[in-house]
Amino acid sequence: MRYVDEYRDAGLTQKLLAEIRKTVTRPWTIMEVCGGQTHSIIKSGLDQMLPPEITLIHGPGCPVCVTPLELVDKAIAIASRPEVIFASYGDMVRVPGSGRDLFSVRAAGGDVRIVYSPLEAVEIARRNPEKTVVFFAIGFETTAPANAMAVLQARAQGLKNFAVLVSHVTVPAAIRALMDSPEVRVDGFLAAGHVCTVMGYWEYEPLAAQYHIPIVVTGFEPVDILNGMLTCVRLLESGRAEVRNAYGRSVRREGNVAAQAVIRQVFEMTDRAWRGIGVIPMSGYRLRAEFAEFDAEQRFPQVQAIATHESPLCISGLVLQGLRRPDECPAFGKECTPQSPLGATMVSSEGACAAYYRYGRRHER
Amino acid sequence: MCLGIPGKIIELYEANGMKMAKVDFGGVIQEVCMEYLPEARVGDYTIVHVGFGLSILDEQEAAETMELLRQVEAMAEEAGS
Numbered sequence: 016m017r018y019v020d021e022y023r024d025a026g027l028t029q030k031l032l033a034e035i036r037k038t039v040t041r042p043w044t045i046m047e048v049c050g051g052q053t054h055s056i057i058k059s060g061l062d063q064m065l066p067p068e069i070t071l072i073h074g075p076g077c078p079v080c081v082t083p084l085e086l087v088d089k090a091i092a093i094a095s096r097p098e099v100i101f102a103s104y105g106d107m108v109r110v111p112g113s114g115r116d117l118f119s120v121r122a123a124g125g126d127v128r129i130v131y132s133p134l135e136a137v138e139i140a141r142r143n144p145e146k147t148v149v150f151f152a153i154g155f156e157t158t159a160p161a162n163a164m165a166v167l168q169a170r171a172q173g174l175k176n177f178a179v180l181v182s183h184v185t186v187p188a189a190i191r192a193l194m195d196s197p198e199v200r201v202d203g204f205l206a207a208g209h210v211c212t213v214m215g216y217w218e219y220e221p222l223a224a225q226y227h228i229p230i231v232v233t234g235f236e237p238v239d240i241l242n243g244m245l246t247c248v249r250l251l252e253s254g255r256a257e258v259r260n261a262y263g264r265s266v267r268r269e270g271n272v273a274a275q276a277v278i279r280q281v282f283e284m285t286d287r288a289w290r291g292i293g294v295i296p297m298s299g300y301r302l303r304a305e306f307a308e309f310d311a312e313q314r315f316p317q318v319q320a321i322a323t324h325e326s327p328l329c330i331s332g333l334v335l336q337g338l339r340r341p342d343e344c345p346a347f348g349k350e351c352t353p354q355s356p357l358g359a360t361m362v363s364s365e366g367a368c369a370a371y372y373r374y375g376r377r378h379e380r
Numbered sequence: 381m382c383l384g385i386p387g388k389i390i391e392l393y394e395a396n397g398m399k400m401a402k403v404d405f406g407g408v409i410q411e412v413c414m415e416y417l418p419e420a421r422v423g424d425y426t427i428v429h430v431g432f433g434l435s436i437l438d439e440q441e442a443a444e445t446m447e448l449l450r451q452v453e454a455m456a457e458e459a460g461s
Contacts, residue, residue, distance in 0.1 A: 016386070016405070016406040017386070017388070017425065018386040018425055018437055018442065019386060019406075021446065027449060027450070030452060031449065031452060034452050104430070131430065131431060132413070132430050132431025132432070133430065133431070134413060134431055135431075154430075157384070157429050157430075157434070158429070158430050160416055160432055160434065161413075161429065161430045161431060161432045164398075164413065164415060164432070168396065168398070171396075171397065172396070209384045209427065209429060209434065212384070212427060212434050212435045213434055238449065242445070242449060245452070261445075263438065263441040263442075263445055264437045264438050264439075264441050264442035264445065265384075265427050265434075265435045265437060265438075266435070267435075271416050271417075271434055271435060273415070273416045273417075273418065274416040274432075274434065277415075277416070
């Protein structure tokens with residue numbers, strides 16, 4: 016496939032690795048923010064081919080993983096109601112809540128449907144006027160344009176039986192929280208290429224200056240990731256805390272302005288709790304007041320205070336901040352597997368634990 | 381969830397007042413909302429994410445970057461590594 020195959024070229028991958036080895040002179044810790052990149056790195060084995068000076072740590076960019084337990088429990092409570100059709104991205108249905116997951120709600124007779132696009136959830140609402148369709152609107156800035164458009168479409172079609180349960184988070188706030196944490200040590204970031212496709216990278220420029228860290232916008236294929244890595248190592252070695260774009264075929268500095276306008280029309284910034292990490296100020300989106308009729312939390316006020324219970328064995332919060340590798344968790348591959356996960360990082364196709372499990376990384380490095 | 385996939389636009393149309401496209405992902409055709417890419421044309425490659433086109437891939441930029449990367453390759457070979 017065009018724009019895919021040439022970025023998986025094994026020869027070019029080896030040459031980029033050689034160039035990184037030649038360039039690096041000191042130890043550097045580099046974090047890839049996005050869980051999609053984590054999977055690509057582990058799947059292609061890049062983590063095992065980098066020179067020993069480079070420590071690669073995996074970041075919090077797994078939307079399913081950081082969706083707070085309280086909201087997962089709310090989703091489960093709402094999905095269990097007989098008048099509700101609950102629609103969700105596929106990754107979310109296996110994420111453990113305090114007691115069970117959305118999948119088990121379906122097994123118990125609840126109407127839980129997996130959709131690829133939020134517009135499918137709007138269509139389900141149109142076809143089922145006697146039901147209330149609730150869409151679990153989670154994600155980073157990449158899904159925000161789609162989720163916002165679903166709300167606008169529901170309004171345009173005059174649908175009164177569509178609502179969204181919103182759990183939206185943003186990458187710059189996460190980078191700020193990581194850099195402010197005394198425990199986290201990161202010398203440079205690979206920024207998430209598709210988040211920047213939407214938002215651009217101008218908002219990273221003040222972060223690079225304030226924290227004196229290079230931030231390199233990076234794509235998802237092996238050649239893209241090594242290009243981002245090489246760019247980051249060159250900046251680190253020359254002491255330059257700058258933002259660079261190593262994914263220029265998709266990302267422009269200003270991002271997708273039309274998508275940003277719709278995000279701003281539907282959502283506003285708010286404090287958000289991140290599962291395993293805690294509340295990060297002004298780190299996500301909520302619906303603006305004028306869209307309150309589409310807010311599932313307001314439509315189901317009885318589903319409010321839920322006592323949450325996190326597995327005491329799960330260290331996903333440390334994994335999400337790059338403080339522990341998945342295979343350093345005592346429960347990894349034992350009590351916790353993708354078939355029987357203790358935490359969301361073992362479920363999601365973007366979770367670091369799932370990547371380590373799936374591609375067989377166990378104490379190899 | 382952030383793994384957008386590149387596909388080729390083969391048809392543009394409207395539905396429910398929204399710009400839509402049929403996009404070819406290596407033989408699999410999907411319907412994609414193009415509201416965020418008003419400049420899209422048939423034949424363009426687009427990054428698609430949960431059913432929405434988010435960018436048009438810049439062919440010239442891609443070619444220039446690939447050329448630069450291949451120069452890295454040449455330099456690495458000259459250095460004997």
